Amino acid sequence: MARLTVNTRPLEFRMDPATPLLWALRDAANLTGTKYGCGTGECGACMVIVDGAARLACLIPLSAVEGSEVTTIEGLSPDRSHPVQQALVAEQAIQCGFCTPGIALAAAALLARNADPSEAEIKAAIPNLCRCGVYPRLVRAVQRAGRVARRIETISAAPVPGIGAEDAARAVPAISAPPQ
Ligand code: FES
Numbered sequence: 001m002a003r004l005t006v007n008t009r010p011l012e013f014r015m016d017p018a019t020p021l022l023w024a025l026r027d028a029a030n031l032t033g034t035k036y037g038c039g040t041g042e043c044g045a046c047m048v049i050v051d052g053a054a055r056l057a058c059l060i061p062l063s064a065v066e067g068s069e070v071t072t073i074e075g076l077s078p079d080r081s082h083p084v085q086q087a088l089v090a091e092q093a094i095q096c097g098f099c100t101p102g103i104a105l106a107a108a109a110l111l112a113r114n115a116d117p118s119e120a121e122i123k124a125a126i127p128n129l130c131r132c133g134v135y136p137r138l139v140r141a142v143q144r145a146g147r148v149a150r151r152i153e154t155i156s157a158a159p160v161p162g163i164g165a166e167d168a169a170r171a172v173p174a175i176s177a178p179p180q
C-alpha cells in the first residue's frame with residue numbers, strides 16, 4: 001500500500017509497493033495520459049513530476065513515492081492553459097502526440113526552476129525520445145513557454161477541439177456515431 005497525492009488528490013494505492021508508479025497511475029488511477037514506451041528508462045514517455053522534479057514513472061516503485069506530490073499531464077492545468085501546453089500547440093510541436101505528455105511535464109519542471117533556458121539547457125532537461133522528430137519545434141516551444149511564464153508574451157488559449165461524435169464518425173470510418 002502507498003499513500004501519495006496525485007494531481008492534488010490524496011490517493012491510497014492498495015498495490016504491491018514494488019509496482020512501478022507508471023502502472024499505478026495508468027491501471028489503478030486511470031490516468032492514461034502517462035504513457036508506456038520502453039519501460040526501461042530510455043524514452044521519457046512515462047515522465048511525471050514528483051515533488052517538483054521530472055521523474056520516469058516506469059522506474060520508480062510505489063514505495064519510493066510514499067507521501068509525495070505527483071503531477072501527471074491530466075493535472076498540469078485544468079484547461080490546457082499551462083504555458084507549455086499553449087506553446088506546444090502554438091508551435092505545432094505535436095505530431096502523433098504519444099511523447100507529448102512526458103515532454104510537457106519535463107518542460108514544465110524545467111521552466112519552474114528556470115523560465116529562460118538556453119537550447120542546451122532544454123536539450124539536457126528534456127532527453128525524451130520523439131519518433132516523429134519534433135525536436136527543433138520543441139526547443140522553440142519551450143523557449144516560447146518561458147516567455148509566457150515570464151509574462152513578456154501571451155498566447156491565445158488553444159481552441160477546444162470542435163469535434164462531436166458525428167464528425168468523428170465521418171473522419172474515422174471505423175467509428176460509428178451513436179444513435180440519436
Ligand atoms: S516508459 Fe519510462 S522511460 Fe520509457
Ligand code: FES
Nearest residue numbers: 096099130131132
Ligand atoms: S509526436 Fe509522435 S512520438 Fe513525438
